[in-house]
Amino acid sequence: MIKETQIIEALQKVHKKSPLVHNITNYVVMNNTANALLAIGASPVMAHAVDEVEAMAGIASSLVINMGTLSEKWVDAMLLAGKKATADATDIVFDPVGVGATPYRTQVARQIIEACRPTIIRGNASEIMALYDSNVATKGVDSTVSGNIALESAKLLAQSTQAVVVISGESDYIIDGEKVVIIHNGTPIMAKVTGMGCTASAIIGAFAGAEEDRLVASTSAMAVMGIAGEMATEKSAGPGSMQMNFIDALYAISDKEIENRLKASL
């Protein structure tokens, strides 16, 4: 479905275009996602005021909506920005952090999907299952099941929303209708760094802002995440140094690293 060269070309497009990625995201990860976007060659902007999100979405190459630390005004801003992006045919990456943990999160996630029509949705396995089936409860923001368990939910979600759906975890599944691509890169310690999933969503935003094919963009982003994760893990004594080395790895990642390290069912 996808060739390795398409992943390499997608990274080159990000480096060349330096897409402006508009993030409406959570307080926990803002610094990290901004740094990750800069490191991969994109230009991040964080803006959430209802007075400006439409204007900001209007000049952005892509929009990332992450509901990690949501509240009323922020949801208003997400909806406004999302509608503007959809009207402009700008890609929207939606990260339904912690959906299923509280009724409010589940309701907001549904509202965003209906009103904004995100073109890419990324979550961990628990979140993707909770997004499709409101009877699934999650424990906070960490996944309690592995990716393949969520595959059926993800396919149904992809079909009902027309979005590319990404399940991140030990293996990453990228689903476009009936097509399923799997990335096997990454390391266990990545789950010990807060906001690694949020960073994945932001990096998908960078690729979606430079590469038109959403399946290629999403797959390339997850490949880069996993490979940078491996590069960083080799240098890290724990999750603290991992967080730092991961940014360095995103900055250093090259065609050759992708060629040498990619483990995928494309």
Place this chain on the structure above:
Amino acid sequence: MIKETQIIEALQKVHKKSPLVHNITNYVVMNNTANALLAIGASPVMAHAVDEVEAMAGIASSLVINMGTLSEKWVDAMLLAGKKATADATDIVFDPVGVGATPYRTQVARQIIEACRPTIIRGNASEIMALYDSNVATKGVDSTVSGNIALESAKLLAQSTQAVVVISGESDYIIDGEKVVIIHNGTPIMAKVTGMGCTASAIIGAFAGAEEDRLVASTSAMAVMGIAGEMATEKSAGPGSMQMNFIDALYAISDKEIENRLKASL
């Protein structure tokens, strides 16, 4: 009052249970405290919307309320979450950041104590004194006095609130009614990393979520903070690398490190 083995067992309980710690905390430290909680083996969640804090507190093992960057809506959320946690007999750790620096902070801190009845209160010496006596003014968020000066205030505060009171500083004092435990671990450079006190409160939340005895939980958390601080300081060139190495140390800390390094009046 406490045996060293109880501290080691408390850490094992955290590792085994991976308690869900619900944090309503400040913007400055969210990333660090989330990473610290992951590193020690807990599962952090940050949520502050009035629409969901009760539901989130309802599934949490403990609640941490930190008023570092407070504002009206956030205080509403703290009160809602706190009342729910108290109703559920879930431990509440309260961190009165900067109390005494402005009248608003002093008023909110009192309101939280009265309405939420926190079971553990942690602050630096200035904060604990200002919390007990509204005539004490503090300079911003950093302490201007040492811990033993605040000991009398802390005892009176512990008696009037029924909470375990922790004064963190060069030595850490953990007070439960008439009982006083002292931890002598830690290094001066810890005071040069922003939010180290906030991280201590979060780590107390992790221990309180896994260990029923509040004095043991609070003491164990402060012992782990001080020991991880020493481990990290040995590898650090300054406060930047200290912040990173501290997370690695929390992740690496073992029974043996506690046995070898603990300096305490238990």
Place this chain on the structure above:
Amino acid sequence: MIKETQIIEALQKVHKKSPLVHNITNYVVMNNTANALLAIGASPVMAHAVDEVEAMAGIASSLVINMGTLSEKWVDAMLLAGKKATADATDIVFDPVGVGATPYRTQVARQIIEACRPTIIRGNASEIMALYDSNVATKGVDSTVSGNIALESAKLLAQSTQAVVVISGESDYIIDGEKVVIIHNGTPIMAKVTGMGCTASAIIGAFAGAEEDRLVASTSAMAVMGIAGEMATEKSAGPGSMQMNFIDALYAISDKEIENRLKASL
């Protein structure tokens, strides 16, 4: 206009006084700017509630207003704090992050300048141009032009506002009426770390809180930023390690480092 010894003395004043710097700043950089302020020897406080900003500004040595992630309530707080600081003759550093990117940002930036009368304004070249001429559009928060292009706008802005104006970039220009000081220190990778400009504004706040002469304070801060940037770059493999080493460098910077490394047109 300025002697090298004045820069060294300004740093000594910061170390000696440990000025309380009140920051109303953006979510992305709060942790970094707090750590940077601690590392240079200042005492940071972040407070944005309308209920307390006047009281906090009233005890602060300087006020830093940064509109990176602005919204309605925060702007209200900026205006309140700014007016109080002006009434107290406390220095205000204003960082108009992303001005020109949306009409809202441009309007708020003008409002802050008019209502608060900041004594120092720092931005990148695009921002300074957009601040002076509303017909200039910027791309997000990163500059698209180099500093000397903005010099004329900066001079006119300095004259109309009576503020010292700082253009940061490859070279840093510090403008006081007709006087122009240039700092040539710094490295390209600094632009790959998010919030380096915001950190510069905070460090200016530290110096303005300890050194009365605004041109000396602003110049010293930019010299320290550039020199610490060079010290950190020598040890860094990428922007992740750069962010960390930069804090260590701010903590380590000495008279001798300034003497050895300063490249400036004073």
